[in-house]
Amino acid sequence: MSDFDLTGKVCVVTGAGRGIGRGIAESLARYGATVVLSGRTAATLADAAAAIGAAASTQVADVTREADVIALRDAVLARHGRIDVLVNNAGIDPVWRGIEKTSLADWQAIIDTNLTGTFLCCKYLGSAIGQGGSVINVSSIAGRVGVTRSVPYCASKGGVELLTKALALDWAKRGVRVNCLAPGYVDTDLTHALLSHEVHGKPFLDHIPLGRFGTPREMGGAVVFLASDASTYMTGQSLVVDGGWTAD
């Protein structure tokens, strides 16, 4: 357990009020971390933090707004005096249609949240992480292979994968590791309509060798590894947790 022990580490998770981010925050706290749950919606954050208990606190921030991200960093430093782990999980995918029917506004909203939000959080919170710390950017298998009717989402997540590699090179010198978690399909608010769809859902399930969708807790376990001393020689990489989707 000691290599995975996160006692004393201050971890910030964006998009932590629900879905995968909430699962990640719960897993980090289970391994001893102090967690700051961030997101746009105070009520869901409060709910998620209450389920974790005293190790958790909340801070509302929209990752697309530079001033919010700076305020998030300042609030965490004022509260805890340090940041050890940043999990850039906040993300959206509202489109699911061909490029012909994708508006510029659709494209910009996805890039702003998934890619620019990750950039801003790395810039302001990641920069405040000290030696031995770790950044974990939540990309997707859709950042590694193409997914139909998902041009902006795939582009945003592919960007997150390469942002991660480039930043890992820059920050290796100061002892801060930067990796990705690339989840496969997890049934959350983001994906439920698609994965449960009578026609479109079944092909997704059929494509997964393990025969089921993943859970937020299973994403949390991988993040605990990337946040902990169990992964101290790993940087600039992407940990794919997809039930075997990309194995063939």
Ligand SMILES: NC(=O)c1ccc[n+]([C@@H]2O[C@H](COP(=O)([O-])OP(=O)(O)OC[C@H]3O[C@@H](n4cnc5c(N)ncnc54)[C@H](OP(=O)(O)O)[C@@H]3O)[C@@H](O)[C@H]2O)c1
């Ligand atoms: N579910 C999957 O199958 C899957 C697969 C691969 C990758 N991912 C990635 O995993 C991450 C989490 O996805 P999920 O399935 O858990 O989605 P979700 O259930 O829809 O939750 C998304 C979270 O992101 C937050 N968020 C969205 N826009 C934000 C913004 N501008 N600023 C701050 N927070 C924002 C939401 O906060 P509010 O509650 O305040 O709206 C919410 O907490 C995303 O990056 C997604 O792309 C998901």
